[in-house]
Structure formats: C-alpha cells, structure tokens
Amino acid sequence: MVGTGGRQIFVDILTRFAKQSRDPRLTPIIRRAGAPVRVAVHGRRGVGRATVAAALAGAGVAVSDDDATADVSVRVIAETVKPEDRADRPALVILNKADLTSFGGGGPLATAQRRAATVRALIDAPTVPMVALLADTDLDDEMMAALQALVHTPADLTSTDAFVHCDHPVTAEVRQRLLEAMDRFGIAHAVLAVEAGADAAAVRALLRRTSGIEEVVAQVTAVGAPIRYRRARAAIDELRSLAMRSGDHQLADFLVSDEMVLAVMGAAVEAVEADGVHVDRSDGPAAHRKRAVHWRRYGRGPVNALHRSCSADISRGSLRLLGRSR
C-alpha cells in the first residue's frame, strides 16, 4: 500500500494543485521536480552500447549523450569485465549479449545471471543481464515466412556461419537478415513460438520479454530513485519558501496535507529500497505503527544524510496512515 512510483504520484498531485490554484510560479518547480532522470550509457567498443542505448530509449528511459547533463551512469559490458570497465564507478552494469553466454547448466540466460553475480562482486555495482538485440526486433512478412519455413525444415543452428551457409529452402540473404535481427538464440525462440501459432506481434513480445529489457528498466528506475527523491525534497523546500514569502496559506496547508506527505513517503521508500534496504509495505494500524517506530529508530542510527531524511519521511507518512486508520 505504500505507493510505488513515488515521483509520479508526487508530480501528479503537485500538477493537480497547480491547476486548481492557477499559480504560474509553481510551473518551473513542477518542471524541475518532474524532469526525467537522464542516463548516460557507456561501454567499450563492440559491446553493443548503441543497441542498449536505443533499447533503453525505446523503453522510455531518458538517455543522454552528454556526460555532463546525465544523472546516472550505466556501463555496458559483454561476456567479461575488462580493467577498462572499472575506470569509472557506474551506478548500474548491463551484461549485454547474454544470449551468447555459453549454455552451461540451464541455458545462456541462466549462465548470464550467474556471470552477472560474479561481475557484481567484482565491480560492486548492481549488474543485470540483457539481450539488447531482442528488445526491439523488426519482423517483416519475409522474415515471418522464413520462420514458418524454419519450423518445417529446421536449419543448422550449430554456428552462425553454418546457419547462413547450410543448404536450406530459405535464401541465404534472408537467413542473414534473420541472424542480424535476432541471432541464433532469438531465431530458436521465434521458431518455437511460430510453431505454437504465434503471429509477428506475439513473437516480438516474446523476444522483448526474453531480452530482459523490463528488468533493466526496473533497475535503471531503481538507481534513479534517490535522485527523484532529492528532487522532490528540493521542490518541497522551494514550495515552502514560496508559501512563506507570499503568505499563501493554501499552499502551506497543501504542503502538510496527508496526500503530499504520503507522496513524499513513496519517493523515500523507493530511494531506500534502491540501496537494498527493505521497507515493510503491509497495511493496517499495527504495521503503520511498527514502520513508524522502526524508521524513526533507523534515522537515528549511523546512516547517511539521504537515508536520515528518507527515514524521517517514511516515519511521518506511516504516522499519517496510522492516524487515518483510527
């Protein structure tokens, strides 16, 4: 019940209030608070940096080419970590080309998951596997027809060269296009889907699910949570100073309303969860009281300024929920 998408809720209620009050001074503050977290994608040559950046942009992440304006740095690696990958301290590591990891036990993706855990231990940054190639597969009729043909006449998939050069009714050019579009791993999955009766859209959706883009976007959102929380706090500070200077009682009341306190709590919950701290999201007076007490105590402990501020917001929100439930 402790809200997800804290920033969105925060910006939404702020926008609603601004519409009601018709106060033009709120517009720049809302714009700053609602600005997307910009992500810079780095990576050495040949690891698929551009593909990952395109996939992230396609999934709605604000990808920035300019390091200076980026809020979060993401590093793309493939197969292994080179000393070059450790130069900067990335917020997130994406282990791309997960489909090309050796089969091991449980297939390439399972091996890639294990490899990601190793990389996480080496670089000390959250690491997620991804197959960026499959995030936005472009499937035309010719390719669908080729996939249909492959269902009936399987091609040699032992290697990429064998797939293109073996004897097969589908022309080598089309096979080359298939390989460029989805590689062996994607072709195998697509053929199985087509065999089960899937159309182009279903195959695309399947490949997108397989690409791991959702997990990557979730991770990118998570590492951006502290930034969104800071922006929300900065917006509240600005609004408070605005309310005091202009003597706007309506705005001052709005800032301490349940709605606002709970929205900030949501952002705070996401910010601490991004650092791996668990927040009990259960409902009910007992849970609210327990959460309020726990986070009050947490904030007094040896934690950094961000967590101290977050814990105060979580505690405050929990007390409001407790008060409301009575």
Add this chain to the structure above:
Amino acid sequence: MTSERTDARVGEQTDPIAAADAVVAAIEPGLTSPGVQSRDVVLVVGPWLAGTSSLIDALRERLPEHTFVESEDLNPAHAPAAVVFTVSAIAPMTESDCALIDSASRYTDLVIGVVSKIDAHRNWQEVLAADRALLTDRAPHYAQVQWVGAAAAPDLGVPRVDELVGLLRQRLSDPDVARRNRLRAWETRLLGIIAQYRADGDGTDRRARVSALHAKRDDVLSRRRLTKTERTIALRSQIQQARVQLGHFARNRCTSVRSELAEDAAQLTRLRIAGFESRVRARVREVIDEVEEGITDQLADVASQSKLPAPPATAPPATPEIPAPPLKSRRQETQLMMVLGAGFGLGVALVVTRLFAGLAPGMTVAGLVVGGVVGLVLTVWVVGIRGLLHDRGVLDRWISEAVNVLRSAVEERVATRVLVAETALTSELAHRDEVEGAAAADRVAEIDAELRDHAVQTAKAAKVRDRRLPPLLEAIDAVRTELYGKAPVS
C-alpha cells in the same frame, strides 16, 4: 654488410640461434646472449573468459607432438617457440588485452592471433579484422601476426580448430622460426638496453632523488633560518616576561610584609617592643630569601623552556642596611609628659581628697592617702600609655622606611639577576646557534656533494650513452631488417 650476414647465416644453417646471435655480435661483440632461454613449447595466452583453457585442450589433442602451456606454467625467463594469443569474438580487443600480448610476445616472433567462440558470434570476422588493425597500429612487429578464428568448445556442433591447427603446424615446421624468435628476443633485449642507456643518460632514474635532495637542501636552510629567529624571539619575550613578573612579585611581597608588620606594630605591648626590631629584621631577611628563590625558579624555567642550561648561581643577596628605630631619643618629650602627668595626678589627688572630706569629714586623713595613691597611679599610667603609643608610632614609621629600603633592594636584585641571566642565556643561545649552523652547513655540504655526484654520474652516463648508443641502434636496425625486411622507424 647485410649480404655478409646472410652469407654467415647460410654457412651456419645448422644452428639458427648462433646465426641470430651473429647478427648482433657482428656489430656489438660484447653482447653474447639476449638473456632468455628458448623452450620448445607453445604458449597459449588470453584474457579472462577468452576461451584459453578449451583452446589449449583442443590443441593438445590435435597436436600431441607439441607442448602447450599457459602463462603460469612458463618461467618468465623462458622464451616459448610460439605464442597463441586468444581473444573472444564478442568484441574487439581492448588496451588491457594489448598489454597482455605485449608481455607474452616479448621473446617470440611467431605469434598467432586467435578469435575464439566464432560459433556464437555472427560478426566474428569484423572483430578479427578490428583486432588485426588494432595490433598493426600498435607496433610494427605485429604486422606479421596471422589471425584465425576458432571455436574450441562450441555448445552445439563440432570444434572448429582446423585452420588454427594447420597454421600452427605449418609455422612451427618452418626452420627459420628459431632464428626469428631469437632475433625477436634480441630486439626486446636491445630495446631494453637502449632504453636503459637513454634513461641513465637523461638521469630519469636519478631525477626523483635529485629533486628530493634539492627539496631537502632548501628545507635545511629555511628551517635553520626559521629556528634561529624563533628561538631568539622566544628567549627575549620570556626574559621580558620574567622581568615583569618578578618585579611584580617583589613589590607584592614588600607590600604584604609592610601591612603585616604595621598590624603587628599597632598591637605591640611594652613587653614585646624590645624584640620587635629583631623580628622585623628577620622578616626582611625572609622576604629577601623568598624573592631570591622566586628569581632562581623563574630563571630556571625560562632556561628550561628554551632548552638551555640554567643561568649560573650568583652570590647570595646582601641584607640591606636598616638603621635601628629611634626609640631612645625622647628626653624632652618624657620630661614634658612627666610634668603634665604630675599635674594631672595632682589634680586627681585633690579631687579625691576633697570628695572624701566632703562625704565623711572623719575620714580626711584616709581621703588624703587614697587621693594621693589614686593620683600617683593615674600619673604613672598616663605617662606609660603615652610612651607606648609614641613608640608604636615611631615603629610604624620605621617599618615604612625599612620596607622602602627592602623594596629597592629586592627590585635591584631582580633587575641585576635578570640582566645577568639574560646575558648568560643569550650567549649560550648564540653558541648553540653556531653549533647548529655548523651542523646545517655540514648537511648542506653533504647534500651538495651528493648532488654533484649525481650530476657527474649523469654526465658520465650520458657520455656512455653517446658512445654505446650508435652501435646498439645499428644492431637493432640490423635485427629489424632481418626480422621485418626493412628497419622500421624506432
């Protein structure tokens, strides 16, 4: 000259290593060996997860007549016959991979680049081309590296190492390999020697030491100046402070003694008046001793704070001359008092006698006697009290005088002793400065000597470099001509 060496090589075809050594020995006879030992093994090396282990397994199976080793199995002083450098086909090589191949191919000319895992990577040929271009740009000797793709342990299908195996077999059977490897070892060795000479000649190795010495020299001199000034100022201020404090202490002591003695004098009885003078003199002596002790302590403190020996002891202080109180010289006053007292007593006697005669006329005689006695007693008392008060007053004035004498004596003592101590401490400080200055000068001279030595050594090394470098450069050109056909620009 090249043709001569080629002739020599043809002549010594039986020993390719001697032929390679002869290329260098012809120019630089002092150099006999590149300092590595050739071993008939193939080194398979590559970065983490490049597939080195599977490749080595496949090669051992396919080429049992050759020994394949990984880098940890090879002594650094051993030169492998061939180096198989593996990189994954997933992405082009990075700088760290290049550093790895640099280190692996130090003593070996026969290097084969392998792009592994080509079963899984559809663009392995592009990666291979990129790797080849990267290495060629990196150093001239990499231009001859041959690149092949391989899949030693594919997940599906059969291993694809035929091309690599064929290439290795062909290259290893080349009789010229040993000579070329030896020449490559020579190239590395000569480059190392040349770099060493150049570094010695430029004083690169000494630069850190020389700059450290310069810094130390400046440090010694500046610290010396600073310490001297600091110490002088500190001593001067401490002595000034001691002067003020001691003066204050002495005056305070005198004031308190003055008030203490004045109080005593105000309560003197006739019996104790005789001993009072000696008591005052004893107190004066005590105060002088106390102040003396205070001066000694304070000056010892000053000396110890400046880490100097305590100033020498001086002669004990003299007791100031204080004249005796003028208690005896009051004859006129006594006579006057006697007259006045007698008058007063007579009056009292008359009054008492008349009182008795008025009250009881029968007791006139007794009244006369009583009146006489009372008058006499009162006369004696009045004269005595007046004398005592006078003595007290005299003593009080005398005490003031005595304390004044005492104060000027202790102030003089303070001034004298502080002055003596200042002279002693300053001269001691000057002496110490001189000693330390001499030590610092010695240190600076030592540093200067070492700096001169470094400069001389660097100049010598530069001379050696200028003498030794031309034949070495010629030798390396010869080696490179043998290896790559034409001498590349170094």
